[in-house]
Amino acid sequence: xxxxxxxxxxxxxxxEWIIILVIALLIFGKRLPGTMRSIxxxxxxxxxxxxxxxxxxxxxxxEVKKIDDEDVDVK
Numbered sequence: 351x352x353x354x355x356x357x358x359x360x361x362x363x364x365x366e367w368i369i370i371l372v373i374a375l376l377i378f379g380k381r382l383p384g385t386m387r388s389i390x391x392x393x394x395x396x397x398x399x400x401x402x403x404x405x406x407x408x409x410x411x412x413e414v415k416k417i418d419d420e421d422v423d424v425k
Contacts, residue, residue: 378385
């Protein structure tokens with residue numbers, strides 16, 4: 351092994367995030383706001399997709415319940 355303790359690679363704290371932000375600004379410059387906007391739009395679309403899937407599952411569950419209720423109604 352390399353002899354590097356795993357504890358050195360933790361979650362970045364406040365100062366580390368500032369350093370990461372400065373490096374990102376140096377690398378991306380004027381493109382950073384557009385990149386962040388695109389990422390935000392991607393998250394919104396992802397949430398819309400999840401909501402659509404959840405709605406479809408709920409509709410299917412309601413249909414199954416209706417079919418079960420009709421089958422149980424034996425006279």
